[in-house]
Amino acid sequence: MSFNSVSEFLAMGGHGLYVWLSYGLGVVILAANLILPKLGRNRLLAEQKRRLRREEGVR
Amino acid sequence: MAEKKWMPRWFYQLASPRWCYQITGKLLPWFTAAALVLLVGGTVWSLAFAPADYQQGNSFRIIYLHVPSAILAQSAYMLMAVAGAIGLIWKMKVADMVLKSAAPIGASMAVLALVTGAIWGKPTWGSWWVWDARLTSMLILFFLYLGVMALNSAIENESTAAQASAVLALVGLVNIPIIKYSVEWWNTLHQPATFKLTEKPAMPVEMWLPLLVMVIGFYCFFAVSLMQRLRNEIIWRERRTGWVRELLNKQ
Numbered sequence: 001m002s003f004n005s006v007s008e009f010l011a012m013g014g015h016g017l018y019v020w021l022s023y024g025l026g027v028v029i030l031a032a033n034l035i036l037p038k039l040g041r042n043r044l045l046a047e048q049k050r051r052l053r054r055e056e057g058v059r
Numbered sequence: 060m061a062e063k064k065w066m067p068r069w070f071y072q073l074a075s076p077r078w079c080y081q082i083t084g085k086l087l088p089w090f091t092a093a094a095l096v097l098l099v100g101g102t103v104w105s106l107a108f109a110p111a112d113y114q115q116g117n118s119f120r121i122i123y124l125h126v127p128s129a130i131l132a133q134s135a136y137m138l139m140a141v142a143g144a145i146g147l148i149w150k151m152k153v154a155d156m157v158l159k160s161a162a163p164i165g166a167s168m169a170v171l172a173l174v175t176g177a178i179w180g181k182p183t184w185g186s187w188w189v190w191d192a193r194l195t196s197m198l199i200l201f202f203l204y205l206g207v208m209a210l211n212s213a214i215e216n217e218s219t220a221a222q223a224s225a226v227l228a229l230v231g232l233v234n235i236p237i238i239k240y241s242v243e244w245w246n247t248l249h250q251p252a253t254f255k256l257t258e259k260p261a262m263p264v265e266m267w268l269p270l271l272v273m274v275i276g277f278y279c280f281f282a283v284s285l286m287q288r289l290r291n292e293i294i295w296r297e298r299r300t301g302w303v304r305e306l307l308n309k310q
Contacts, residue, residue: 002110009107012117018182019120022175023106026124029171030098030280033164037287044291048298049307 074151076293077302083286090282097276104269112266121179123270126253127277129172132200133235135165135281139207140232143225153289155221156296158228159211160288164281166204173197184248192241193249196234203231217296 003009012019072078105123112119139161146154176194177187188194207224214220242251253270254260260267297303 001107003107012120013111015116015118015182018118018178019106022121022124022178023102025174025178026128026171029167033167033280033284034287036163037284037291040291041287041294044294045307045310048294048303049310051298052304052307 073153074149076153076156076297077300079153080290080293080297083290087283087286090279090286094276094279094283097272097279101269101272101276105273108265109269110263110265115183118179118182121175122253123273125172125175125179126270127274128168128175129197130274131277131281132165132168132172132197133238134278135161135168136200136203136228136231136235139165140228143221143228146221147225147229152296153293155217155225156289156292157285158207158221158224160285160292162204162207162211162224164284164288166201166208168277168281169197169201169204173201180248189248191247191249192245193238193247196238196241199234200231200238203227203234206231 010016010020072082101123105120109120109123111117139158142154142157142161145151146158173194176197180189181187206227210224210227211220214223239252241247242249253262253267254274294303294306
């Protein structure tokens with residue numbers, strides 16, 4: 001461990017703002033890269049299932 | 060077909076969207092697990108256990124996000140250009156889909172590299188941004204990604220969109236060596252590369268080992284996100300085929 005206490009860890013030797021801003025942004029960008037394709041997939045599957053049902057109804 | 064096949068078998072299998080959908084379905088859980096372990100472990104290691112830099116102190120820890128995202132932004136671009144070339148030469152639909160799927164992920168990596176760089180620059184150089192060769196060429200990389208995304212969303216016809224974005228991706232490839240050598244060709248504030256294939260890293264092992272873990276973790280993460288987007292694209296373009304119909308009925 002390179003820190004002795006939690007408050008020391010959070011302060012990052014006075015650079016806390018820079019470090020935590022960077023890592024916060026990192027989490028946001030990585031999460032977006034998982035959530036957006038997932039939402040896209042849900043929407044796509046729902047749409048296509050609806051279309052299938054509609055087409056089968058016509059027949 | 061009488062035509063002689065001169066590429067390995069997997070190359071032709073890759074051309075089948077259905078085969079790609081199935082193989083990525085099998086690979087996804089493994090890459091997801093690897094990405095999770097490497098990124099969580101690597102982040103804890105980078106933030107709490109890696110030693111602070113003797114000059115930069117703890118702001119140095121930003122390197123563990125900055126370098127992997129910058130590497131990925133360039134790797135994703137090269138993948139995009141290679142996929143574009145394959146799409147142009149062999150008219151392979153899956154390659155077009157890879158090109159389209161990689162662009163938004165690469166763009167987000169370029170943003171992460173640029174913004175973490177700016178945040179790191181403030182305590183280190185005393186400025187959020189300088190018009191330096193490395194920073195400017197990286198910004199151009201981001202605009203190239205935006206260009207590919209814009210072409211894909213503006214052109215209705217899928218194969219025309221793929222051709223146009225493949226040409227842009229290939230032309231923009233010239234920017235990649237410029238990014239790489241920018242720190243050597245021009246006087247710059249930016250420090251030279253941390254990892255070189257031919258030399259041992261200049262930093263101690265306790266510092267570069269977590270960085271290596273993060274880089275590999277980012278590659279696995281990129282693979283996960285790319286496969287997810289690719290699978291969506293496959294379902295969309297193959298929506299009229301029998302196998303997608305079957306897949307939808309099973310869901």
